[in-house]
Amino acid sequence: MDEKSLQTLEFDKICRIVAQYTSFSAGEALALSLRPTADPDQARRWQAETREAIDLLDKHPTVTIGGARDVRRAADNAQRGFTLLAEDLLDIRNTIVAARNLRRQLLKLADTYPHLAAIAELIEECAGIVSAINSTIDERGEVLDSASPTLARIRQEQRTIYGRIQDKLQRILNSKLNQYLQEPIITMRSGRYVIPLKAEHKGRIKGIVHDHSSSGATLWVEPIGTVDLNNEYRSLQIAEQDEINRILAALSAEIGRQGEAIKRIVARLAELDLILARARYATVTNAIEPQFIEWRKPAQNKPPKHANQRQKWTPPPYNPHPGSTIWIKAARHPLLDPDTVVPTNLTLDENTFIVLITGPNTGGKTVSLKTTGLMVLMAQSGLHLPATEARLTIFRNVFADIGDEQSIEQNLSTFSAHMSNIVRILKQVDERSLVLLDELGSGTDPAEGAALAQAIVSYLRDKGTTTFVATHYPELKVYASQTPGATNASLLFDLETLSPTYEMTIGLPGRSNAFAIARRLGLDETILDEAMRLLGTGSHKAEDMLDSIYELREKIESEEAKTRLILRQVETEREELQKRLADIEREREQVLAAARAEAEAELEALREEIRQIRKQLRDVQSLNQLKKMGRQVDELAEKQVEAVGKTAVSPPTPSRSRRKKRTQIQIGDIVRIKTLGATGEVVSLGKKDVVVALGQMQMRTRWEDLELQESPETEPEPEPELVPMAQSPGIELDLRGKQVEEALTILDKYLDDAFLARLPWVRIIHGKGTGRLRQAVRKALNHHAHVTSWEEGKDGEGGAGVTVAKLASDN
Numbered sequence: 001m002d003e004k005s006l007q008t009l010e011f012d013k014i015c016r017i018v019a020q021y022t023s024f025s026a027g028e029a030l031a032l033s034l035r036p037t038a039d040p041d042q043a044r045r046w047q048a049e050t051r052e053a054i055d056l057l058d059k060h061p062t063v064t065i066g067g068a069r070d071v072r073r074a075a076d077n078a079q080r081g082f083t084l085l086a087e088d089l090l091d092i093r094n095t096i097v098a099a100r101n102l103r104r105q106l107l108k109l110a111d112t113y114p115h116l117a118a119i120a121e122l123i124e125e126c127a128g129i130v131s132a133i134n135s136t137i138d139e140r141g142e143v144l145d146s147a148s149p150t151l152a153r154i155r156q157e158q159r160t161i162y163g164r165i166q167d168k169l170q171r172i173l174n175s176k177l178n179q180y181l182q183e184p185i186i187t188m189r190s191g192r193y194v195i196p197l198k199a200e201h202k203g204r205i206k207g208i209v210h211d212h213s214s215s216g217a218t219l220w221v222e223p224i225g226t227v228d229l230n231n232e233y234r235s236l237q238i239a240e241q242d243e244i245n246r247i248l249a250a251l252s253a254e255i256g257r258q259g260e261a262i263k264r265i266v267a268r269l270a271e272l273d274l275i276l277a278r279a280r281y282a283t284v285t286n287a288i289e290p291q292f293i294e295w296r297k298p299a300q301n302k303p304p305k306h307a308n309q310r311q312k313w314t315p316p317p318y319n320p321h322p323g324s325t326i327w328i329k330a331a332r333h334p335l336l337d338p339d340t341v342v343p344t345n346l347t348l349d350e351n352t353f354i355v356l357i358t359g360p361n362t363g364g365k366t367v368s369l370k371t372t373g374l375m376v377l378m379a380q381s382g383l384h385l386p387a388t389e390a391r392l393t394i395f396r397n398v399f400a401d402i403g404d405e406q407s408i409e410q411n412l413s414t415f416s417a418h419m420s421n422i423v424r425i426l427k428q429v430d431e432r433s434l435v436l437l438d439e440l441g442s443g444t445d446p447a448e449g450a451a452l453a454q455a456i457v458s459y460l461r462d463k464g465t466t467t468f469v470a471t472h473y474p475e476l477k478v479y480a481s482q483t484p485g486a487t488n489a490s491l492l493f494d495l496e497t498l499s500p501t502y503e504m505t506i507g508l509p510g511r512s513n514a515f516a517i518a519r520r521l522g523l524d525e526t527i528l529d530e531a532m533r534l535l536g537t538g539s540h541k542a543e544d545m546l547d548s549i550y551e552l553r554e555k556i557e558s559e560e561a562k563t564r565l566i567l568r569q570v571e572t573e574r575e576e577l578q579k580r581l582a583d584i585e586r587e588r589e590q591v592l593a594a595a596r597a598e599a600e601a602e603l604e605a606l607r608e609e610i611r612q613i614r615k616q617l618r619d620v621q622s623l624n625q626l627k628k629m630g631r632q633v634d635e636l637a638e639k640q641v642e643a644v645g646k647t648a649v650s651p652p653t654p655s656r657s658r659r660k661k662r663t664q665i666q667i668g669d670i671v672r673i674k675t676l677g678a679t680g681e682v683v684s685l686g687k688k689d690v691v692v693a694l695g696q697m698q699m700r701t702r703w704e705d706l707e708l709q710e711s712p713e714t715e716p717e718p719e720p721e722l723v724p725m726a727q728s729p730g731i732e733l734d735l736r737g738k739q740v741e742e743a744l745t746i747l748d749k750y751l752d753d754a755f756l757a758r759l760p761w762v763r764i765i766h767g768k769g770t771g772r773l774r775q776a777v778r779k780a781l782n783h784h785a786h787v788t789s790w791e792e793g794k795d796g797e798g799g800a801g802v803t804v805a806k807l808a809s810d811n
Contacts, residue, residue: 026070027273036380046382053279067098078256086141287384296323322431322464342502359491364502365470396432415443431464477509755786
């Protein structure tokens with residue numbers, strides 16, 4: 001990118017703002033050196049990294065660079081053989097630990113943040129450094145006794161000598177000699193322990209004078225009795241420092257061996273720090289991710305295939321459109337106050353790549369140019385844009401000539417300075433460049449300046465360069481309206497307040513507000529009429545037409561705003577209705593669930609009452625009582641049907657063709673055994689009893705215990721049925737060879753099916769074996785709701801290997 005243009009567009013200020021959001025000096029330096037890229041893949045990757053970082057900071061705010069330092073200089077010194085200070089070693093340790101923690105956190109989230117995890121994966125371990133530093137230096141930067149056996153021994157000897165020195169000096173302080181002392185304290189001078197002796201008592205305590213007070217009243221004396229001890233103590237101090245230097249040198253040498261890896265760690269941390277800074281800046285500015293669009297290839301008209309048509313065909317003018325895209329809605333200049341900045345729509349259609357901006361002075365033309373340039377530069381630097389929508393192509397270079405370029409040192413006027421810069425730009429532009437020119441051709445004769453400006457714009461158009469130009473020349477308005485690929489744009493002016501609105505409109509040239517402003521300020525109408533006459537009726541009509549177009553556009557925009565408002569209201573009402581419908585549906589389901597639960601409870605109560613009555617039926621001896629109980633059962637069954645809403649079948653309307661129901665029982669009739677409540681088919685008839693087939697079983701019962709249900713000769717008489725008879729599972733169940741758990745599961749289902757099929761009893765074959773399966777089966781039968789009793793099989797039925805269970809009746 002052109003460095004001069006970056007300075008002109010104040011991109012360095014954006015970098016300084018982003019640098020404020022970094023966490024350590026290496027990330028700050030990387031932010032300050034940030035430059036846009038022209039590589040599409042790299043630009044898209046940077047934007048993806050920023051997007052991931054925004055989500056990371058939102059969902060995982062504890063992920064930070066915390067504790068990292070830029071230790072590349074210390075690593076470089078270690079590589080050169082220098083011994084590092086303990087503070088530098090601690091910084092290196094903290095940086096490696098911070099890098100490890102960040103790497104571990106991002107790799108765990110690799111599926112969600114693949115781009116950040118890819119950078120974190122490049123962070124190296126630097127094995128052994130952290131543990132070596134931890135075992136050598138404490139958090140205050142002091143070398144530990146455990147750093148080496150030699151250091152531990154020296155410090156132990158130091159403590160012994162120190163105790164002896166203190167003991168001897170303390171005895172002097174507690175003796176009669178203390179009357180010669182200035183005060184009873186022990187201090188150090190020149191690395192030796194001394195006591196304060198009054199100057200007038202010099203010689204009272206034999207020793208060596210090391211210092212005196214500024215007034216000369218106090219002498220700092222080392223008593224003769226401690227000289228040898230102080231000498232030994234001083235020797236130990238020197239030996240200690242030598243050992244510390246040796247230990248730090250060994251650590252520094254290890255740092256030097258892994259110096260390049262440490263530098264790479266800092267570089268990776270700085271890269272991640274910059275990404276997080278970009279994310280924080282995007283969050284603060286409420287920015288959005290731009291969408292990068294591929295460069296379009298404008299379709300060129302091909303000649304006809306047939307020769308006759310080719311002779312008549314006239315090639316259309318060459319279309320120099322480079323295929324660029326600039327579409328930014330509500331762009332806000334990032335360096336202006338976000339509370340007062342006016343958003344600008346920088347939206348070019350597919351056929352436009354030259355924009356000529358006109359408008360009043362201080363109306364915002366320069367800000368619009370800088371906003372356009374900064375949006376492109378920020379997007380290609382991985383920064384999100386302060387806008388509501390953005391679609392851009394990736395430009396190879398951005399050039400700008402904005403502001404006063406006058407140079408006293410180079411003896412250049414404003415026009416010369418601008419022209420020198422433009423000449424430099426024109427030598428470098430191509431079809432993938434973006435050019436921003438402010439007040440093109442100004443600072444010289446208006447006629448010559450307008451012609452020169454138009455020629456430069458035509459040159460850039462022929463080059464296929466996407467160009468934005470701010471100008472006052474009316475000739476360029478006409479040029480933009482008549483040239484394919486070019487368009488006018490204007491910044492609006494409020495005649496009521498006599499101030500610009502800073503709102504840009506693309507597609508219409510700016511109005512000349514000189515007459516309107518003069519009239520507003522009270523200029524005599526005679527003068528205004530004369531000025532209009534001198535200007536010409538054509539220009540006056542053109543201005544009137546522009547006024548009409550602006551008024552029509554304002555009306556259309558007003559109607560669009562009303563339409564959008566109505567659409568938002570309709571959408572809000574639709575959402576409210578959907579919410580109400582959802583609430584109603586939820587309430588309906590709750591009511592149904594409550595009703596079902598209440599019905600189930602009532603049904604269960606009725607069933608329990610029926611079971612109790614059936615139990616009483618088995619104990620009833622009197623036939624009259626039996627009939628009375630039977631009627632009670634039928635009444636309760638009818639109540640059960642009404643309570644739950646089961647499908648009880650109403651008796652059909654009598655038909656003329658229906659035969660009268662027989663009352664005499666014959667072979668083949670379907671009969672109901674009253675005492676059991678079971679239904680079967682008559683197999684044979686006797687004088688006192690009848691044989692009835694119940695599924696696969698036959699039983700003998702008395703005539704009076706039977707009730708005719710239907711016969712082959714008569715049409716069946718439908719009656720209410722609560723529960724239809726299920727298919728019989730068979731009167732016998734073989735569980736041999738099954739595991740206990742599996743056998744119990746099969747047994748439970750079999751008993752349910754047998755109960756629903758109204759079988760009176762069943763045979764369960766479990767075999768003899770160890771007896772474990774038999775015990776489990778009989779224990780389950782004791783607790784099963786459908787089993788009233790059980791007994792071991794008789795001889796000929798299997799004996800102890802079979803259990804016969806009697807089932808309860810469901811009627």
